[in-house]
């Protein structure tokens with residue numbers, strides 16, 4: 001496919017603003033229209049980027065956009081993804097691919113039958129440090145990877161529409177909403193499926209199971225330790241620490257914020273965006289648009305995102321029951 005790619009953005013909340021900024025770094029990509037159940041939020045992004053406001057997904061599809069970018073809460077991912085794929089569009093859907101495994105299976109079936117691409121926003125793979133570390137590990141620089149530690153700790157995010165992030169039935173809490181990035185990254189670096197998961201979690205004022213520590217065993221014998229919290233003091237900010245240890249050495253890095261820059265507007269709103277730090281979203285979106293032009297493959301195939309979802313759901317089950325989850329036998 002050559003020529004302009006038009007995008008319809010479904011959901012106009014926090015991450016949609018980041019995506020809309022990131023489109024600007026992909027030449028030949030135009031945000032055509034935005035839909036959100038809260039019209040004012042769609043208007044805000046549409047005004048900033050010269051796009052139309054439409055009422056819903058079906059109006060986006062009627063406009064004939066090439067790509068649907070789904071930035072709604074996870075419980076609204078499956079139906080929108082399936083409808084857009086069936087309409088023949090390329091779809092980028094934010095992580096986690098869906099809220100449940102039943103929904104994930106429906107999405108996989110729709111993706112298999114559709115002419116368009118489906119890629120999932122497992123953006124940790126696109127952080128320049130994360131990507132370089134993975135490339136170095138894959139090239140054998142630190143020998144055989146045996147252990148990976150990934151820690152993301154912050155306070156309960158406060159921005160979500162109607163507070164859905166604080167509702168475990170919608171977000172899955174930090175183990176699904178946030179640690180799914182770590183599970184996805186660890187699986188991608190280690191290059192082998194997760195086979196066993198054990199999680200311990202504690203409650204806090206931010207909700208049940210909001211301090212979490214998970215260990216994962218992979219088929220090739222490697223192990224990962226995933227620390228994730230929404231219960232750390234807000235004043236401390238978002239901290240990330242990562243270590244990849246192999247038989248010949250170690251790669252490690254850390255930082256205090258995931259996003260390169262924040263745009264503070266005079267009307268009191270603030271928006272995260274990528275441009276200042278050239279961080280992950282610009283890379284994620286440009287890789288996706290390039291794949292649409294090339295006819296595939298999707299940069300983060302749905303089947304890989306389903307594995308990451310399943311590992312996160314297993315961690316939740318382990319935290320709830322106190323049992324280690326054997327992913328080879330576990331049925332969900």
Ligand SMILES: NC(=O)c1ccc[n+]([C@@H]2O[C@H](COP(=O)([O-])OP(=O)(O)OC[C@H]3O[C@@H](n4cnc5c(N)ncnc54)[C@H](O)[C@@H]3O)[C@@H](O)[C@H]2O)c1
Nearest residue numbers: 011012013014015036037038071072074076094095160161
């Ligand atoms: N990759 C990352 O690092 C990252 C960071 C934050 C959020 N996310 C993901 O992005 C998605 C959105 O999260 P957010 O933080 O932007 O939430 P948000 O609450 O800020 O925005 C979601 C928007 O979707 C709208 N919406 C809900 N249902 C809708 C529907 N059926 N049709 C149209 N609009 C609908 C809401 O009104 C809201 O404006 C989630 O899946 C979340 O996990 C990813």
